[in-house]
Amino acid sequence: MTNQGKMKLQVWLLITVVFLLGGVTGASIDRLYWQKNSRVGQGGPGGGRQRMIEDMRRDLSLTDEQVKAIRNIFEESRKEFPYKRIAECPSFKEMRERTRTRIHEVLTPEQRQKYDENEARREAERGEKR
Numbered sequence: 001m002t003n004q005g006k007m008k009l010q011v012w013l014l015i016t017v018v019f020l021l022g023g024v025t026g027a028s029i030d031r032l033y034w035q036k037n038s039r040v041g042q043g044g045p046g047g048g049r050q051r052m053i054e055d056m057r058r059d060l061s062l063t064d065e066q067v068k069a070i071r072n073i074f075e076e077s078r079k080e081f082p083y084k085r086i087a088e089c090p091s092f093k094e095m096r097e098r099t100r101t102r103i104h105e106v107l108t109p110e111q112r113q114k115y116d117e118n119e120a121r122r123e124a125e126r127g128e129k130r
Contacts, residue, residue: 073106
């Protein structure tokens with residue numbers, strides 16, 4: 001092989017390696033992004049909801065019956081509003097309030113207070129107003 005042929009081969013190998021590294025880096029960043037945002041319900045199918053339920057179970061000391069009821073509430077709400085979260089959509093905000101009201105019905109007064117504090121903190125982190 002001539003020097004010119006070796007140089008072309010090296011250039012193509014370098015381009016291929018750079019392309020593959022870019023793909024791996026992009027996929028890794030995408031995965032990190034979705035893991036971070038799935039906490040607010042934006043991950044894979046049901047991933048964010050499941051984490052939210054587990055957080056509620058831990059933070060509010062929910063019983064198994066309460067967990068089941070809240071899981072059903074989230075599932076029914078998801079069917080009612082199957083689209084991705086649109087913060088400015090009035091029907092989304094109404095649905096979220098109905099969901100919160102239904103969750104309140106399942107919780108004890110002490111759990112309600114803690115739930116409301118957690119929700120207020122999450123809204124402050126997202127920069128939302130109720």
